[in-house]
Amino acid sequence: MGEGPETFDLDAYFRRIGYDGPRAPTLETLSALHLLHPLAIPFENLDPLMHRPVRLDLAGLQEKLVRSRRGGYCFEHNRVFMAALDALGFSVSGLGARVLWGRADDAITPRSHMLLRVEMPEGTYLADVGFGGLTLTAPLRLEAGCEQRTPHETFRLEHEGGMWRLRAKVGEEWRSLFRFGLEEQLDVDYEVTSYFTSTNPGSPFRRTLAVARPAREGRRTLQNRRFRFRRSDGSEDVRELTSAADIETVLREAFGIDVPDSAAFAAALRREAII
Numbered sequence: 035m036g037e038g039p040e041t042f043d044l045d046a047y048f049r050r051i052g053y054d055g056p057r058a059p060t061l062e063t064l065s066a067l068h069l070l071h072p073l074a075i076p077f078e079n080l081d082p083l084m085h086r087p088v089r090l091d092l093a094g095l096q097e098k099l100v101r102s103r104r105g106g107y108c109f110e111h112n113r114v115f116m117a118a119l120d121a122l123g124f125s126v127s128g129l130g131a132r133v134l135w136g137r138a139d140d141a142i143t144p145r146s147h148m149l150l151r152v153e154m155p156e157g158t159y160l161a162d163v164g165f166g167g168l169t170l171t172a173p174l175r176l177e178a179g180c181e182q183r184t185p186h187e188t189f190r191l192e193h194e195g196g197m198w199r200l201r202a203k204v205g206e207e208w209r210s211l212f213r214f215g216l217e218e219q220l221d222v223d224y225e226v227t228s229y230f231t232s233t234n235p236g237s238p239f240r241r242t243l244a245v246a247r248p249a250r251e252g253r254r255t256l257q258n259r260r261f262r263f264r265r266s267d268g269s270e271d272v273r274e275l276t277s278a279a280d281i282e283t284v285l286r287e288a289f290g291i292d293v294p295d296s297a298a299f300a301a302a303l304r305r306e307a308i309i
Contacts, residue, residue: 041092042117043100050074050100059123061156061173069171069185071115071163076105076247076289082232082239084295084302090221090228092117103292105247107239109228111164112148119161125153126161130223131214134199135168139210146227147212148219151176160191160200167246167255168202168211186248186266205268241306243281247289254288256281258308261288278303 048054051070056063081088088110089095095114098104105111112128119126131147149162158176163169172184178193181203188203197215201208231237238244245256252265261284264270275281278300285291293299303309 042121043096044118044121046096046100047114047118057122059119061154061159063122064119064124064152064154064159064161064173067115067118068161068163068173071111072169072171072248073250074290075099075111075114075163076245076291077107077111077164077166077169078105078245078285078289078291079107079239079243080104080291080293080299082107082237083241083243083306084298085240086294088228088232090225103290104294105245105289105291106164107166107231108148108162108164109224109231112150112162113224115161115163116150119150119152127151128219128224129160129214129216130219130227131200131212133212134210135165135212137210144227146231147214148224148227149212149214151216151218165211166244167253168204169246169248171248174200185250186253243303243306243308245285245289245291256284256289263288276309278309281309 051074053067053070055066090109090113095110099106099110099114116126116128129149129151130145131149132143132145133147134141137143149160152159152161159173160176161173170184171186174182174189174191178191182189190201190208192199197213199213200211202211231239243258247254252263255262259275261273261275262270275284282293282296285293
């Protein structure tokens with residue numbers, strides 16, 4: 035990492051996400067990009083699952099997420115999004131969060147998630163295009179207590195003892211996604227955390243397959259063999275996949291992912307008893 039915005043191919047990024055709008059650093063531009071990025075670039079953890087290195091240098095990220103039919107996890111997504119916003123002239127910095135999704139509200143978890151702080155004339159906003167099955171599809175104003183609707187879910191920020199908590203309304207229940215502070219995180223912080231996340235034998239990213247991509251009409255997720263499409267009206271289709279070939283087909287057709295090595299991917303699925 036550490037490369038400047040001049041090394042970021044903004045035109046290639048815009049082609050990847052299908053954006054051809056204004057380039058002024060406005061809230062309208064931020065909102066448009068924040069929707070199109072996750073619609074185009076999936077969340078996925080194929081590299082950690084296959085025991086391949088996760089690169090966070092800007093050249094490697096552009097090759098993987100922008101030029102190839104691949105996605106990544108939070109550090110990859112938000113590092114690319116940060117570079118794009120920086121190139122457009124936004125005032126953007128990185129933050130770190132402690133994930134609470136699927137855990138108790140008072141759980142003590144490591145700071146293992148990356149999100150972004152964007153300073154706008156309208157106020158401070160949060161951007162996060164890399165939280166898997168509940169990835170934001172719009173920026174959120176850093177304001178406690180108010181419900182903020184996005185093209186998908188409704189979210190709410192809470193301020194508690196110097197920390198912030200993000201909740202999402204899932205059905206009729208408000209569920210915590212993560213807790214975070216406003217201390218700026220640097221490239222080296224993300225390098226250390228990403229390395230631990232992608233190489234530690236106990237990391238879920240090494241042991242399970244997790245893929246997600248929102249669509250205009252809902253969200254698609256793949257958790258190991260279970261492929262789920264949940265529509266905005268609450269209805270859903272669920273299918274259990276039975277082979278590596280079936281999973282690879284779903285990755286390509288539903289998520290737009292080209293598996294980099296079919297044999298190694300199938301071997302990883304067998305190693306973790308996913309198939």
